[in-house]
Amino acid sequence: MKAHLRPDPAVLLIAPGIIKWTDLDFGLPHLVSMGGYVQHHTGVRVELLDLNYEGGDHRQLARTLDELGPYLIIGISCFSSYDFMRTMALAAFVKELYPDVPLVTGGYHASALPTDLIYDGSPFDTAIVGEGELPLLGLVRQLLGGQAITRGIIGPNAIENLDDLPPYQWQLLARYWPRAHQIGRKFQIYLSRGCTYKCTFCMERAKTEYRWRAYSPERAIDELERLSKVTDLSRWVVNLADPLFGYKRSWRRQVLRGVIDKGLLPRQYWTLTRSDDLQDEDVELLAKARFSIGIGVESGSPEMLKIMRKTAVPDRYLSQLMQLGQLSRKHGLSWAGNVIVGHPGETQETMRQTHAFLKELFTTAKETCGWLSIDPFRLYPGAQVHEQMADWQREHGAVFHHPTWWQSWYDGALRAELVDPSHSLDFEGRVRFMYDHYEPLLGEVAKRFRGQGRDVDKVFLRSIENEQRQLSPRARDQLLARAKQARRQPTAPSGSPTSDKSGYLGHGPSPANLPLPIGLHVKDPWVRQREMAVRRVLAAGIVRGERLIEALLQVGPERFMAEDVAKAMLDDRPVWPEREGAAPQTVGVSTIAMALEALTPDGGERAADLCAVTGYVAALLAELVGPTGEVVAHHPGGWLSARSLSRQLTAWPQIRVIRGDPTLAIRGYAMDVGFLGAALPRLSTPQREALMAEQGRAVLALGPRFAKQDLVLVHGTADSCQEKPLARVRLPVLTGKAGWLRGQPQVG
Ligand code: SF4
Numbered sequence: 105m106k107a108h109l110r111p112d113p114a115v116l117l118i119a120p121g122i123i124k125w126t127d128l129d130f131g132l133p134h135l136v137s138m139g140g141y142v143q144h145h146t147g148v149r150v151e152l153l154d155l156n157y158e159g160g161d162h163r164q165l166a167r168t169l170d171e172l173g174p175y176l177i178i179g180i181s182c183f184s185s186y187d188f189m190r191t192m193a194l195a196a197f198v199k200e201l202y203p204d205v206p207l208v209t210g211g212y213h214a215s216a217l218p219t220d221l222i223y224d225g226s227p228f229d230t231a232i233v234g235e236g237e238l239p240l241l242g243l244v245r246q247l248l249g250g251q252a253i254t255r256g257i258i259g260p261n262a263i264e265n266l267d268d269l270p271p272y273q274w275q276l277l278a279r280y281w282p283r284a285h286q287i288g289r290k291f292q293i294y295l296s297r298g299c300t301y302k303c304t305f306c307m308e309r310a311k312t313e314y315r316w317r318a319y320s321p322e323r324a325i326d327e328l329e330r331l332s333k334v335t336d337l338s339r340w341v342v343n344l345a346d347p348l349f350g351y352k353r354s355w356r357r358q359v360l361r362g363v364i365d366k367g368l369l370p371r372q373y374w375t376l377t378r379s380d381d382l383q384d385e386d387v388e389l390l391a392k393a394r395f396s397i398g399i400g401v402e403s404g405s406p407e408m409l410k411i412m413r414k415t416a417v418p419d420r421y422l423s424q425l426m427q428l429g430q431l432s433r434k435h436g437l438s439w440a441g442n443v444i445v446g447h448p449g450e451t452q453e454t455m456r457q458t459h460a461f462l463k464e465l466f467t468t469a470k471e472t473c474g475w476l477s478i479d480p481f482r483l484y485p486g487a488q489v490h491e492q493m494a495d496w497q498r499e500h501g502a503v504f505h506h507p508t509w510w511q512s513w514y515d516g517a518l519r520a521e522l523v524d525p526s527h528s529l530d531f532e533g534r535v536r537f538m539y540d541h542y543e544p545l546l547g548e549v550a551k552r553f554r555g556q557g558r559d560v561d562k563v564f565l566r567s568i569e570n571e572q573r574q575l576s577p578r579a580r581d582q583l584l585a586r587a588k589q590a591r592r593q594p595t596a597p598s599g600s601p602t603s604d605k606s607g608y609l610g611h612g613p614s615p616a617n618l619p620l621p622i623g624l625h626v627k628d629p630w631v632r633q634r635e636m637a638v639r640r641v642l643a644a645g646i647v648r649g650e651r652l653i654e655a656l657l658q659v660g661p662e663r664f665m666a667e668d669v670a671k672a673m674l675d676d677r678p679v680w681p682e683r684e685g686a687a688p689q690t691v692g693v694s695t696i697a698m699a700l701e702a703l704t705p706d707g708g709e710r711a712a713d714l715c716a717v718t719g720y721v722a723a724l725l726a727e728l729v730g731p732t733g734e735v736v737a738h739h740p741g742g743w744l745s746a747r748s749l750s751r752q753l754t755a756w757p758q759i760r761v762i763r764g765d766p767t768l769a770i771r772g773y774a775m776d777v778g779f780l781g782a783a784l785p786r787l788s789t790p791q792r793e794a795l796m797a798e799q800g801r802a803v804l805a806l807g808p809r810f811a812k813q814d815l816v817l818v819h820g821t822a823d824s825c826q827e828k829p830l831a832r833v834r835l836p837v838l839t840g841k842a843g844w845l846r847g848q849p850q851v852g
Contacts, residue, residue, distance in 0.1 A: 112148075112149050113148075113149070113173075113174045113175055113176040114148070114149040114150060114151045114172065114173070114174070114175055114176060115139065115142055115143075115148055115149070115150045115151070115175075115176055115177055115178075115179070115240075115244060116150075116151045116152075116153065116169075116172060116173075116175050116177075116178045116179070117135045117138060117139055117150070117151070117152050117153070117178075117179045117181070118152075118153045118155065118178065118179065118180045118181065118194065118198075119132050119135060119152075119153070119154045119155060119156070119181050119183070120155055120180060120181065120182075120187055120190045120191050120194050121154070121155035121156040121158075121190065129288065129289075129290045129291075129292045129343060129345075130154075130157070130277075130280070130284050130288030130290070130291050130292065131277070131288075131291050131292035131293060131343075132152060132154055132277065132292070133272065133292050133293050133294045133345065134181070134183070134211075134236070134294070135152055135179075135181060135276075136152065136272050136273055136274065136276050136277065137237065137269060137272060137294070138179075138236045138237050138240055139152055139273065139276050140269075140270050140271070140272060140273035140276065141237040141240075141241060141269060141270060142237075142240055142241050142244050143273065144270040145241055146241070146244055146245065146248060148176065148244060148248070150273075150276060151172045151276075152276045152277060153168070153169075153172075154277070154280060155194075157280045157283070157284070157288075162197060165197075166201060169198070169201060169202075173202075175202060175205045176205070176244065176247050176248075177205065177206045177207075177208060177243060177244060177247060177253070178198055178202065178205050178206070178207050178208070179207075179208045179209065179210065179236075179240065180194055180195055180198065180207070180208075180209050180228075181209070181210060181211045182209050182210070182211040182212075182213045182214045182221060183211035183212055183213070184211070184212055184213060184307075185212070185213045185216075185307075185484060185485050185509075185510040185516070185520075186510065186516055186517070187211070187213065188213055188220065188510040188511070189510070189511065189512070189516075191209065191213075191221075192221075192227075195207060195209070195226075195227040195228055196227050198227070199227035206229045206230065206243070206247070206253045207227055207228050207229050207230075208228065208229060208230045208231070208232065208240070208243060208253075209221050209228050209230075209231050209232070210231065210232035210233075210236045210239075210240075210259075212307050212310050212311065212485075212486060213310075213485060213486075213510070214231045214232065214233065215232075215233045215234055215259075215260075215310040215311055215486065216307060216310035216484075216485035216486030216490070217485045217486075218231040218233055218257040219257075220510075222256055222257055229253060229255050230243065230253060230254060230255055230256065230257075230258060231256075231257050231258070232258055232259045233257060233258070233259035233260050234259040234260025234261065234262055234311050235259075235260065235261075235262045235263060235297070235311065237263055237269065238261040238262070238263065239258050239259045239261055242254070242258075242261075243258075260311070262297075262298075262311075262317075263317075264317070265317070266296070266297065266317055266318060266319045266323075267319055267320050267323050269319075271326075271327065271330060272293065272327060272330070272331070274330075274331065274334045274335075275334075281334075281335070284335070285339055285340075288340075289340075289341060290340065290341045290342070290343040290374065291331075291335070291340040291341070291342050291343065291370075292343045292345045293327065293328075293331060293342065293343070293344060293345065294344070294345055294346055295318060295319055295324040295327065295328075295344055295346055295349070295359070296316060296317060296318035296319070296324075296346040296347075296348070296349065296350075296351070297311075297316075297317050297318075297346070297347070298311070298315050298316045298317055298347065298348075299316060299347045299348040299351070300315065300316050300348075300351065301348070301378075301413075301414075302413050302488065303400070303402070303412055303413055303414050304411070304412050304413050304447070304487065304488040304489050305402075305412060305444060305447055305481060305482075305484065305487050305488075305489055306484075306487055307484040307485065307486035307487050307490075308347045308486075309486060309487070309488065310485065310486025310487075311486075316348060316351040316352070318346075318351075318352070318355055321355055321358035321359050321362060322362075324359050324362070325359065325362035325363065325366060325368070328342075328362075328363065328366075328368045329366060329368060332368055337368065337369065337370035337371075338369070338370060338371055339370075339371065340370050340371055341370065341371055341372045341373075341374055341560070341563075342370040342372070342373050342374070343373075343374045343375070344373060344374070344375035345375075346375065346376070347376070348376065348377060348378065349375035349376060349377045349397075350375075350377055350386075351377075351378075353381055353386075356386060356389075357385065357386065357389060360386075360389035360390060360392075360393045360395075361389065363393040363394075364389070364392050364393050369393070369394045370394065371394075371560055372394055372395075372396055372560045372563075373393065373394055373395040373396070374395075374396050374397075374398070375395065375397055375398070376397070376398045376399075376400065377397050377398075377399065378399065378400065379399050379421075379424050379425050379427075379428045380415070380421065380424055382424070382428055382431070384431055384434075384435075387428070387431040387432060387434070387435045387437050388435045390435075390437050391432075391435040391436050391437040391556070395437065396437070396438040396439060396440070396560075396564070397437070397438075397439045397440075398439070398440045398442055398477070399425070399428065399439055399440070399441050399442065400414070400442050401425060401441040401442060401443050401462075402414050402442070402443060402444050402447075403443065403444065403447070403454070403458050404422065404443075404457055404458035404459070404460065404461025404462055404465075405453075405454035405455075405457035405458050405461075406418035406419065406422070406457075407449075407454055407457075408447060408449065408450060408454045408457075408458070409421060409422075411447065411448075411449040411500075412444075412447055413488075422461060425441070425465060426464075426465060428474075429465050429466070429469070429472070429474060430469075432473040432474055433469065433471060433472070433473050433554070436473060436554075436556045436557070437473055437556075438473050438474070438475075438555055438556055438561070438564055439473065439474045439475075440474065440475050440476070440477050440564075440567075441462070441465070441466075441474055441475070441476050441477065442477045442479065443458065443462065443476060443477065443478050443479065444479055444480070444481050445458070445478060445479070445480055445481065445534060445537070445538045445542075446480050446481040446521070446523065446525045446529070446531075446534035446538070447481040447489075447525065448481070448489055448496040448500050448502035448523065448525050448526065449496070449499075449500040449502070449525065449526055450481070450525040450526060450529055450534065451525075451526055451528050451529050452528065452529060452533065452537065455529075455534070455537050455538075455541075459541050459542070459545070462476060462545065463545060463548075466545070466548070466549045466552070467545070467548045467549065467552065469552070470552065471552050471553075471554040472549060472552045472553055472554065473553075473554055473555065473556070474549075475549050475550075475553055475564060475567070475568045476542070476545065476546060476549055476568070476571070477567075477571060478538065478542045478546070478571065478575065480521040480534070480535075480538065481521065481523060481525065482517070482520040482521050483504055483506075483507065483509065483520050483521075483523060484520070485510070490507075493507060500525070500526045500527070501524070501526045501527030501528075502523060502524060502525055502526060503523065503524040503530075504522075504523050505519070505522040505523065505524075505531070505590075505591055506519035506520070506522050506590070509522070515586065515590060518583070518586055518587065518590055519590055522587055522590060522591065531587060532584060532587075535580060535583060535584060535587075536580065538575070539575045539576075539577065539579070539580035539583075540577075540580070542575050543572055543575040543576060543577075546568060546571055546572040546575065547572055549568060550565065550568045550569055550572065553565055553568060630660050630662050630670075631657075631660075633671065633674050634656065634657055634660065634661075634674065635657065636674070637656070637674040637675075637676075637693045638653055638656050638657055640676070640693075640694075641656075641693065641694055641697045644694070646694055646697050646698050646701060647697045647701050648701065649701060649704060651727075651728060652697065652700050652701055652704075652728065654727070655700075655724050655727035655728055656693070656697065656724070658727060659720065659723045659724050659727060661673055661674065661690070661718075661720050663752075664718040664719050664720040664723065664752065665689050665690060665718045665720065669689055669690060673690045673691075673692060673693055673720075674693050676692040676693055676694050677692070678691075678692065678834070679691070679692075680836055681836055681851075684836070684837065684845065685837060685838060685839030685843065685844065685845035685847070686836075686839065686851060687715050687717050687740040687741075687766060687782060687836075687838060687851050688715075688717065688781065688782060688835075688836045689717050689718050690717070690718060690720060690721075690781065691781040691782075691833075691835055691836075695781065695815065695831075695833055695835070696721060696724070696779075696781065698803075698815065698830055698831060699779045699781075699803035699815070699830075700724060700725075700728065700779065702801075702803055702817045702828075702830055703777040703778075703779065703801055703802075703803055703817070704777075705725060705728040705729050705733070705776070705777045706729070706776075707728075707729060707730040707732060707733060708729065708730065708732040708733050709729045709733050709776040709777060710729070710733065710734045710735075710736075710773075710774050710775050710776045710777075711725040711726075711728070711729050711733060711734070711735045711736075711775070711776065711777045711778065712725075712735065712736040712737075712738055712769065712773070712775045712777070712778035712779075713725055713735065713736070713737050713738060713778075713779060714738045714766055714769040714778050714779060714780035714781075714802070714804070715738065715740060715766040715769070715780050715781050715782050715838070716737035716738055716739050716749065716761070717739070717740065717741070717851050718749075718752075719737055719749050719752050719753045719759075719761075721779060721781060722735050722736075722737035722753060722756070722759050723753065723755075723756055723759070725777075725779075726753075726756035726758055726759050727756075729758065730758075731757075731758060732758075733758055734758055734760070735756070735758055735759040735760070736759075736760055736761075736762055736773055736775065737749060737753065737759055737760070737761045737762070738762060738763075738764060738766055738769045739761055739762065739763050739764075740763075740764070740765070740766045740838075740840075740851055741763070741851040742763075743763065745851060746761050746762075746763050749761050765840040765841055765842075766780060766782065766838055766840060766843075767784055767788065767838050767839075767840030767841055767842040767843040768788065768790055768791070768840065768841055768842055769791070774798060775794075775798055775800050775802075776798065776800050776801065777800060777801050777802070778800065778801075778802040778803075779802065779803050779804070780802065780803070780804035780805075781835065782804075782805065782835055782836055782837065782838045783804075783805040783806065783807060783809075783813045783835040783836065783837045783838070783844070784804060784805070784806055784837075784838065784842060784843060784844070785806070785807075785809075785842075785843075785844055786806055787804075787806060787818060787825065787827075788841075788842035790842070791842070792820075792825050794820075795818060795819075795820030795825050796820040796821065796822065796823070796824070796825060797820070798820060799820050799821060799822065800820050801817060801818065801819050801820070802817075802818050803815065803816065803817050803818075803830065804816065804818070805833055805835040806827075809837050809844045811834070812832045812833060812834045813832070813833060813834065813835060814829045814830075814831075814832060814833075815829070815830045815831045815832070815833045815835075816828060816829050816830060817830055
């Protein structure tokens with residue numbers, strides 16, 4: 105590490121980034137507020153890192169951390185449960201780099217399940233429950249006073265009066281402003297906090313503040329005015345990310361009038377609110393202030409609205425929604441109705457009631473200014489449903505198939521919705537109803553959608569059409585197939601179980617089991633695809649070694665093969681050669697990962713890609729054995745293609761391309777580890793002898809020509825070869841002296 109340019113240690117706050125690569129939010133108002141508060145009260149230097157906006161990989165991140173240091177304390181936000189695995193991976197990474205700097209976390213997930221983040225062996229020293237300003241200030245003051253910080257779980261300790269907070273310090277995002285518009289679409293800011301309602305599915309209550317608190321209307325307008333001086337508002341959709349915007353009527357109207365009077369008009373404001381108290385005047389003001397609003401309709405069934413604790417008076421609630429439909433047409437206010445399908449307690453009958461209500465709400469008039477957003481019920485830590493799962497099971501027959509879904513790298517969102525809602529409705533019944541009934545309804549809504557006569561209408565229409573596509577019969581069948589697979593793979597937590605107030609057995613993951621990927625280079629689709637593939641093999645337990653994960657993330661297969669072939673390989677779809685017997689370009693990433701995990705090539709070893717058509721596996725091996733190792737790329741084609749392969753691999757000088765029959769490979773050169781990505785009838789005598797002579801290890805598929813084969817790890821010793829089966833696979837067979845087909849080897 106180089107010498108630091110700055111002498112004063114900083115408070116560093118990191119947002120780990122989310123698994124979403126379009127329409128990114130920008131702003132991090134929670135971290136800007138916390139950082140600004142601590143800076144205001146102590147004068148300490150504060151740095152913010154938003155990993156959605158950082159380029160490069162984890163090595164680049166290490167360099168950035170080095171440049172911004174030294175540090176007094178580092179905070180990593182575990183904002184939602186979807187961030188959990190990424191937060192833990194990042195925490196282990198940061199702790200290894202800065203073992204002496206206290207590491208703290210907070211956010212919704214940390215508030216709901218702090219024992220997920222604080223346990224013996226956790227990289228975190230402290231987890232903050234609830235809002236962060238006051239507890240973080242306390243920790244920083246301890247450090248500045250020369251004390252050790254309070255370890256374990258601290259909070260809640262919320263700010264009573266939001267006007268006590270200093271103004272948002274947007275300059276803390278200075279490193280991102282120059283390119284914020286290129287990536288971000290929505291700018292986030294909070295004007296209020298908390299919610300007085302207690303909807304059963306909502307994780308807002310995790311923050312433990314049931315009171316609604318807002319900046320005074322004057323201060324709220326002042327914050328928007330200051331923001332308009334930092335950035336051109338007309339380029340942004342400004343997301344007022346409050347849990348419940350404008351709960352108090354007088355506040356709401358004063359703020360909206362202030363926005364109109366001062367001309368603080370972005371491309372669009374977006375916010376979430378309730379329809380209970382929206383009168384003609386409110387809808388008119390919202391439309392004039394260039395707002396679009398999201399309304400949590402949740403259900404059209406009076407019974408479900410009560411079960412969800414959305415309202416105690418469902419009839420009035422539903423009639424107010426009908427009124428909003430009319431008023432929005434009158435004033436030209438765009439709005440979205442968010443609906444939850446399959447909340448515990450749901451039945452076919454309640455789903456039918458909701459569908460009938462929505463049909464009436466959106467399609468009885470010729471035009472609509474509203475559109476529908478249909479979501480499955482998802483189990484969120486901190487929500488009442490999560491805290492009382494056993495009660496929901498007992499009273500309604502709900503079954504939660506993945507109660508710790510956030511401990512899955514790959515398909516957390518699917519696992520979160522894998523719930524049987526009631527005795528009479530299972531997951532499949534819910535999915536079929538949702539897809540089969542709402543796809544046509546969304547089509548009708550799209551035909552009637554009027555919008556506000558501005559260019560932003562296109563965005564809303566696209567979102568309806570997108571939603572309709574996501575509910576296609578094909579998407580439904582894919583979801584059901586994935587769900588079937590996920591049911592067979594329980595979310596397998598690691599570490600020592602600890603219980604919290606909900607009775608949930610938290611399982612602090614061992615950082616050693618959670619190496620990178622961090623996946624920072626959000627704009628490169630190939631990096632994303634590699635990261636998704638790595639998450640899949642991690643989630644399936646195929647890969648554990650950090651160096652292999654790094655190599656899989658580092659080496660882009662699209663450099664070695666046609667893009668459609670690379671994509672199929674990363675998706676684990678079979679890529680068969682055009683002629684039977686020809687050497688395949690590649691096999692699926694799971695097979696490659698399984699083979700390399702079993703071989704565990706060490707730095708400095710001699711490795712061989714025994715059927716090197718594209719050179720991708722040879723490049724992975726070169727990354728694994730490092731610059732002091734040697735790699736043979738055994739090419740089955742002619743001189744010309746071998747020469748072109750050599751040119752392809754010049755970035756790895758330790759790779760040597762040789763030509764020959766892959767069915768006889770492992771002969772004629774020294775080798776510690778080798779992989780043959782194709783199937784042979786059996787291990788040939790020359791191969792066996794070569795492995796024994798070198799005491800080497802090889803992975804290859806052995807078995808029938810027209811059915812599944814065994815992928816085996818063969819370990820040569822002085823007097824025998826031990827075969828260890830790894831998995832059943834179906835790989836292409838080879839032409840060659842010891843192959844399934846006789847003749848000259850060919851490339852497919
Ligand atoms: S869903 Fe909305 S109204 Fe209900 S508790 Fe959450 S924030 Fe409040």
